[in-house]
Amino acid sequence: MTCLLCDKSLDYQPTWQHFLGIQQDTSACPTCLEKFERIDQVIEDDRLDSVHSLYAYNEAAREYLHQFKFMQDVALAQIFSPSLRSVLNDSKKIVVPIPMHPINKRKRTFSQVDALLEAAKIPYQSLLEKTTESVMGEKSRSERLAMTELFRVTADIDSNEAIYVLVDDIYTTGTTLRHAAEALKQRGVHRVEAVTLFRPMREK
Amino acid sequence: MSERHQLKQFLAGRIWLRHLMPFPEETVDEAIRQGEIHIEQGVTSKKTWHGTHYTCQRCHNENPTRFTVFTCAQCEAPCAYCRNCLNMGRVSCCSELLTWTGTLPAFPTQHRMNWQGNLTPSQQKATRELLDSTKQGVSHLLYAVCGSGKTEMLFQPIHYVLNEGKRVCLAAPRVDVILELLPRLTTAFPDTRIEALYGGAEVEHFDAQLILATTHQLYRFHEAFDVIFVDEADAFPYTADETLQRAVRKAAKPNAPIHFVTATPSSQLLAMNKKQGNISILARRYHGQPLPVPRSVALWNYDKQLKKKRIPAKLLRWTTERLDKQQPFLIFFHQIELMELAEPLFQKLDERICAVHAEHEDRKQRVQLLRQKEIPGLLTTTILERGITIPNVQVAVVGAEQTIFNKGALIQIGGRVGRSVPNTSGDFVLFHQGITHAMDEAKREIRKLNRTEVPQ
Numbered sequence: 212m213t214c215l216l217c218d219k220s221l222d223y224q225p226t227w228q229h230f231l232g233i234q235q236d237t238s239a240c241p242t243c244l245e246k247f248e249r250i251d252q253v254i255e256d257d258r259l260d261s262v263h264s265l266y267a268y269n270e271a272a273r274e275y276l277h278q279f280k281f282m283q284d285v286a287l288a289q290i291f292s293p294s295l296r297s298v299l300n301d302s303k304k305i306v307v308p309i310p311m312h313p314i315n316k317r318k319r320t321f322s323q324v325d326a327l328l329e330a331a332k333i334p335y336q337s338l339l340e341k342t343t344e345s346v347m348g349e350k351s352r353s354e355r356l357a358m359t360e361l362f363r364v365t366a367d368i369d370s371n372e373a374i375y376v377l378v379d380d381i382y383t384t385g386t387t388l389r390h391a392a393e394a395l396k397q398r399g400v401h402r403v404e405a406v407t408l409f410r411p412m413r414e415k
Numbered sequence: 416m417s418e419r420h421q422l423k424q425f426l427a428g429r430i431w432l433r434h435l436m437p438f439p440e441e442t443v444d445e446a447i448r449q450g451e452i453h454i455e456q457g458v459t460s461k462k463t464w465h466g467t468h469y470t471c472q473r474c475h476n477e478n479p480t481r482f483t484v485f486t487c488a489q490c491e492a493p494c495a496y497c498r499n500c501l502n503m504g505r506v507s508c509c510s511e512l513l514t515w516t517g518t519l520p521a522f523p524t525q526h527r528m529n530w531q532g533n534l535t536p537s538q539q540k541a542t543r544e545l546l547d548s549t550k551q552g553v554s555h556l557l558y559a560v561c562g563s564g565k566t567e568m569l570f571q572p573i574h575y576v577l578n579e580g581k582r583v584c585l586a587a588p589r590v591d592v593i594l595e596l597l598p599r600l601t602t603a604f605p606d607t608r609i610e611a612l613y614g615g616a617e618v619e620h621f622d623a624q625l626i627l628a629t630t631h632q633l634y635r636f637h638e639a640f641d642v643i644f645v646d647e648a649d650a651f652p653y654t655a656d657e658t659l660q661r662a663v664r665k666a667a668k669p670n671a672p673i674h675f676v677t678a679t680p681s682s683q684l685l686a687m688n689k690k691q692g693n694i695s696i697l698a699r700r701y702h703g704q705p706l707p708v709p710r711s712v713a714l715w716n717y718d719k720q721l722k723k724k725r726i727p728a729k730l731l732r733w734t735t736e737r738l739d740k741q742q743p744f745l746i747f748f749h750q751i752e753l754m755e756l757a758e759p760l761f762q763k764l765d766e767r768i769c770a771v772h773a774e775h776e777d778r779k780q781r782v783q784l785l786r787q788k789e790i791p792g793l794l795t796t797t798i799l800e801r802g803i804t805i806p807n808v809q810v811a812v813v814g815a816e817q818t819i820f821n822k823g824a825l826i827q828i829g830g831r832v833g834r835s836v837p838n839t840s841g842d843f844v845l846f847h848q849g850i851t852h853a854m855d856e857a858k859r860e861i862r863k864l865n866r867t868e869v870p871q
Contacts, residue, residue, distance in 0.1 A: 212480070283505045286483035286498060320489045320507070329486075 214240035215286055216275070238289040246271035249294075252410060256385065259392045260402050264382050264410030265294055272409045276380065280323050288323075288330035291408055295331040298406055299376065306335040309379040309391055310362075312344045323380055327408070335378070339391055340365045347387055361390040364398050371399045382407040418442050425621040426452065426515040428582065428639025428666075430473055433511040435504045437618070443513070451517030457510035458482070458495050471497035473506050474634040475661045499658060500634050502614065514637050522624045523607075524580040530570050530603040535703070541695040542568045546575055548693045549642055549672060556688035557676045559697035560706055560864055561830020562804075565676050566596060568697075569644055570603050572674075577607060577624060581641035584626045586633060586663060588653035590614065591779075592646060592802055593627050600627065630659045636666035643667050647801060648675040648684060649823050678801075678830060679823035698867035704839035705865040707832045709825065709858055714846035717813055718753060726760050730813065730846060737792060737809055738765055742841075743785050744792035744809045745799060747828055749817035754794050757813075761794060770794040800827040807838035815845035815854055825857035 212221045215238045248267040255261055266272055279287040299306055308324035316322050328335045339362045347355060377391050382405075392403040422438050425431075433454070436443050446452045461468045469482045476482075476499035487494030490509035497506050506512065534542060541557060548555035549572045559565050569585070576583045585600070587593055590613040597611045610623035612632040628636075630645070630653050643663060645653070653659050667673055672692075675684060688694050700706070712729055720727045726734070730746075737744040746761075748754035751772050761768045767790045771778040778798065784790040786805050793799070797819060810832050812820060820828075825845070832841040845854055 278501075282501055283496070284483075284498065284501055285485040285496070316488045318489075320487045320494070320509075321485055322488070326485065 212238075214238075214243055215284075215290060216240070216243040238286075238292075243271075244290075247275075250410070250412065256389070258389050258396070258403075259377075259385070259405050262382060262385070262388065262405045262407065263298060264407045265291070265298065266409050268381060268409040268411040276409070280319070280380075283320060285321055285326055288326040291327060292331035295327060295378075295406075295408075296333060299328075299331070299333050299378070301374075304374045304376045304404070306333055306376050306378060307338050307391075307395070308335055309377060309387060310337060310339050310341050312341040314344055315341075315346070324378055327380070328378060336366070338364055338366050338368070338375075339394060347383070352384055355384050355386040360394070361387065362394040364394050368395070368398045368400060371401055373400075374402045374404060375400055377403060377405040379405065379407045381409045381411075383411065419446070420520075421621055422446055423451070423515065423517060424520045425618070426513060427517075427519050428515070428636055430455075430512050430514050430635060430637040432457070432473075432504045432506065433513050436513065446517070449517070451515065453514045453516045455512045455514065456508065457506035457512050458497055458508045460495065460508065467495075469495045469497075471499060471506055472512055473497070473503075474500035474658050475665065476500065476658050500631075503635060520622070522577075522580045522582060522622075524578055526574060526577040526604060527606045528570060528574045528603060529605050530567070532567055534564075534567065535699075535701055537697055537699055538564060538568055538701065541697050542571050544693060544695045545569070545674065546572045548674070549575060552670060552672050554672045554688060554692035555674045556680060556684060556692060556694045557674065557697070558680050558685075558694060559676070559678060560700060561678045561801075561827060562700040562702075562834040563678075563697045564701040565646070565678075566599055569676070572642075573600075573625065573644070574604070576642045577604070579641075582624055582626070582639060584628060584633070584636075584640040584643045584666065585646060586628050586630050586643060586666075587646040588630050588650040588659070589647065589802075590629050592650075593629055595802060596627055596646070600625065630663060633659075633662040633666040636662075638665070638668045640667050641671050643671065643673045644676060645673065646676045648677045649679050649681055650801065654681060679826045681823070696867070698864040700834070700839075702836050702839050704833065706861050707829055707840055707843045708861050708865070709829055709843045709845050709854070711815070711845045711847055711850055711854060711858075713848065714813065715848050717846065717848065721753060721756050721760070724760060726757070726764075727846075730811070731764075733811055733842075733844065734761065734764060734792070741788075741791070742807055742809050743788065743790075743805055744811065745785075745805075745831060746792065746794050747800070747810070747812045747820075748794060748796060749814045749819045751796060753814075754796060758794055761792075765791050768792050768794065771799065772796045773798050797824055797828075799831075800824055801830070803831065804834045805831065806835045807841065808832060809842045811842075811844045811846060813846045815847040816849050816851045820853060822853045822856045822860065825853060826860060829857070829861065 219240055248269055250267045252264045253261055278284045311322045342363050375395055388405045395403050455472050459470050470477050476497050481499045482495045484493050484495045494508045545555050573583055593611055593613050601609055607625050608620050608623045609625045610620045612628040714727050714729055717727045754770050758770045771781050785793055808831055829843045832843045833839045
């Protein structure tokens with residue numbers, strides 16, 4: 212096995228824990244993993260009940276997302292499986308990935324959030340559908356804030372009482388997540404939380 | 416020039432992803448309808464009793480750990496992609512690779528060679544032999560010691576091939592080598608279309624007849640060249656990566672000669688060329704002086720001493736002597752961590768001493784500072800083992816017994832010493848804790864080369 216990020220071979224020592232399936236396979240070397248800065252920042256918002264961001268969007272994160280999304284290296288989805296599993300382990304909560312527009316998804320050949328969840332073996336429900344083809348990353352802040360409805364709920368909501376957790380790769384202005392939460396709340400959902408892998412940190 | 420013609424010049428000899436073609440879709444579609452382009456599935460799969468066997472049709476990677484299978488939204492099926500050549504655009508089961516099958520573009524047959532340098536008798540002999548092999552279409556190994564003027568010996572054979580209207584590639588495993596070769600070749604062949612290809616460089620001249628490329632870039636060529644020269648054929652990663660060796664073979668036309676140029680050929684390369692090719696040995700540097708023979712000095716527990724923030728006594732003496740005599744020096748380490756531990760200790764002797772390794776962006780600049788005597792010496796990893804010339808440089812290897820310092824690496828490191836006139840020799844010392852076979856073999860090889868008779 213080699214590290215998915217730097218291609219150096221991983222030290223592999225057989226252990227009983229590994230044999231019994233308690234210890235998970237690692238897919239990246241410690242040197243590469245160290246470059247990601249864990250922040251576990253939780254913020255509250257008027258429409259989103261809480262947003263939990265796992266890592267700072269630093270240079271390593273930027274390179275990671277570039278290789279994962281734009282170079283289409285699906286294998287990189289595994290790298291954050293353990294950390295995603297650790298925060299999305301509550302089986303009572305319903306995990307809802309932020310979707311891509313079908314045309315964009317076909318172009319990229321995969322949806323990055325679905326790939327992250329699948330790699331982590333986290334069950335999820337695709338309740339949302341993206342209604343516009345436009346991509347947030349290409350918009351200015353004011354354009355983003357002025358956007359009207361971005362998502363539509365496609366399936367029936369089973370239970371209004373359950374907690375829904377939206378998952379996205381990066382939190383920037385929060386527009387995407389707020390729109391998605393709004394769409395769910397209009398269908399009567401009481402509590403919508405969110406988990407994102409990265410979040411840019413303000414310079415102090 | 417019509418777009419069709421440009422398409423032909425671009426794609427002839429290349430193997431390219433359809434969705435990354437630098438042409439409008441209609442132009443490509445039209446050529447496909449005309450039967451001038453062949454479409455190939457990017458990754459092919461074969462079912463075997465123990466699973467599915469994948470092959471990347473671009474880089475010919477077959478290693479199962481270098482493929483990832485995922486549910487593809489485009490082909491709506493499990494789809495495998497190759498991680499070996501990912502950074503050139505992803506190749507998967509549902510992507511299409513294009514190759515040109517139409518008529519081949521013609522290249523000019525009149526090329527001016529602007530180079531009046533003098534070759535020594537032994538260089539002349541080697542050049543003649545290389546040219547003969549090129550004419551016969553036989554692969555040739557040019558085994559020439561460090562500092563013997565290898566690049567200059569390639570000019571005549573390259574000129575010959577260009578004048579035949581044929582396409583030539585000069586490949587090397589490392590981008591540093593390519594960037595160093597480019598200005599020398601553009602000066603030597605001022606009227607020839609030359610292009611350098613390496614990671615991050617875009618294809619600009621579709622009609623380049625002489626291509627300088629890292630061996631990785633040859634993944635994207637298919638039966639393109641009439642002659643390929645592989646410079647520094649023993650350097651990492653070329654020898655370690657079988658797909659790179661296949662890439663070179665694949666980029667050459669069938670039966671086209673592939674010439675290797677190196678100062679430290681592997682036994683495999685020597686054996687291959689003994690069996691089915693020619694070898695020229697150039698045992699003397701262009702100034703005619705023998706290669707510096709390394710001396711071994713025991714330096715026990717150097718790692719422990721460095722960890723205790725102390726420079727081992729013999730190494731300290733060697734370094735202060737260089738500082739006193741104002742001789743530039745290079746000290747090679749086997750490990751970045753150990754080198755970084757040593758860096759502040761050496762800076763106490765002279766604060767201008769600094770370390771370089773592969774991730775330092777400004778390593779070129781630091782080498783330049785050493786050349787200009789702004790810096791008295793550098794600590795380095797094997798990254799500086801080849802391709803650099805610093806007048807009157809003195810070299811020490813710390814931990815010469817480490818496996819990273821194999822015979823080839825030691826000979827290359829020694830090749831930094833005494834390259835230019837008037838400082839045709841210098842100190843080449845191996846600090847070790849136990850002599851290895853590699854050290855013995857390197858020393859034996861250097862002595863053997865120094866004993867070889869050379870034509871006068």
